[in-house]
Amino acid sequence: MTIYDSVQKTKLPFEPLVEGKVSLYVCGPTVYDDAHLGHAKSALVFDLLRRVLEAEGYEVTFARNITDIDDKIINKARESGLSTADIAARYTEAYHRDMAAIGVRKPTLEPKATESIGAMSDMIQRLLDTGHAYRIGNGDIYFDTASDGRYLTLSNRQSSENVSRVEKVSEKRHEADFALWKAVNDGSVSFDSPFGPGRPGWHLECSAMIESYLAREGTPYAIDIHGGGADLLFPHHENEAAQTRCATNRELARYWMHNGFVTIGGEKMSKSLGNSFFLKDALKAYNGEVIRFYLLSTHYRGDFNFNEEDLISSKKRLDRLYRLKKRLFGLSATVIETEFKKALLEALGDDLNVSKAYALIDEMISSANDALDRDPKDKAYRQMLLSALSTIEEIMGFGTQNPYDYFQFGLDEETKATIDELIVRRTEAKKIKDFAASDAIRDELNAMGVAIMDTPSGTFWEMQG
């Protein structure tokens, strides 16, 4: 496959460091609040990448970290009266629940910062030993950016002169130098280390975790692919790259991938702008797969402008897949290799061209419906379709639900019983050709948001979206 490397700014053929294997690391969440749609987008993009690589036959080791200690977590703990561990546990659980709801598979590894203090200490020690880090009077340890000849090459910046908004610390050697370790003397949350009690700097955890959990020996790069949101390129990934380079004498990742932002009204969704849309709230109104389908529907590198009308339009598109699944419901078949799968992987293999993949799915659905209209009993064809659906489930991660449940999203049993009862009454009215009565019942159902469809095998219904 080809991957767009955001450092070289070009699509490159993917060549693994180790034959048949891929190491993929993605920056995960800081667990101090619920995940918003931007977090979901990022998680979905790399979940898709992982699925595609696996479908291509690679053995993928996919790590996504949890930042469970950080100033924001400490502040939240202070406000709520809970411990930082409680806050972190609560939002880690919420993150897992939300991601599962949109079909994001669990990563192979999910290291936590608080469980990686040893790995971080080791890296700090190496950086101190090699002169790439220094300690200041209050015990803080900083990375010396000027000691890295390749600093700023990742994000293609000419100088750090304009990094003037970074907090001024008088003892720092250079403005761009960033904290590896913050000494803590005020009794707040701290961890023991060879450098005394303190907390790790945020950038450090990814480098340290990659080194201790993912990196292979004897390769020119620590891992194959490092991903994250576009806002992490600088300074976060720049700093990670510098740490790894200086501590281990090799580059961190061969390919860097950055996903675009979710925006609202053209502006980046972020907590500081106050325009975040929590995933958990979206999940109240829409099936998780609809959200997955929608957020994955455009190319990962572009910005994604969230808009409820577009979401509904996406839902209608996914509905078609489920109606086809409904037509084939109850049939079992062995999964066979299909031309469809080949085409789908080829589309996705081009730097995750999801638009092309979606187009292939749409075309498959149309021709399938057409063929099933002509010959509903073609067994070989049905088997091929079931295999295609199963490919979509496996690679795209949607179409996995029972189609009847899918169309009854959010309904309680009582309402379902009411609907079923109305349909029985309507069927009886139709039987005696009392169309006025049957149409009145249909209007009533429509008013409830229920769409009716009469078929040779009975009347079915769906919630309208």
Add this chain to the structure above:
RNA sequence: GGCGGCAUAGCCAAGUGGUAAGGCAUGGGCCUGCAAAGCCCUGAUCCCCGGUUCGAAUCCGGGUGCCGCCUCCA
């Protein structure tokens, strides 16, 4: 100020040199008691100006507009 991204039909969105995928919406047809669903048909010359080329949405130059990173951020 430095660096970067984007601009394609009413809307969403692929395509990066050979005369514009797909979806939603719209209109028409088939099917249906009527519908719904399904299938078929229906729409753009690609922000503007200039250049290169036999040929450009696609390359080059110059504009305009929107967005992002440089502070925590997916």
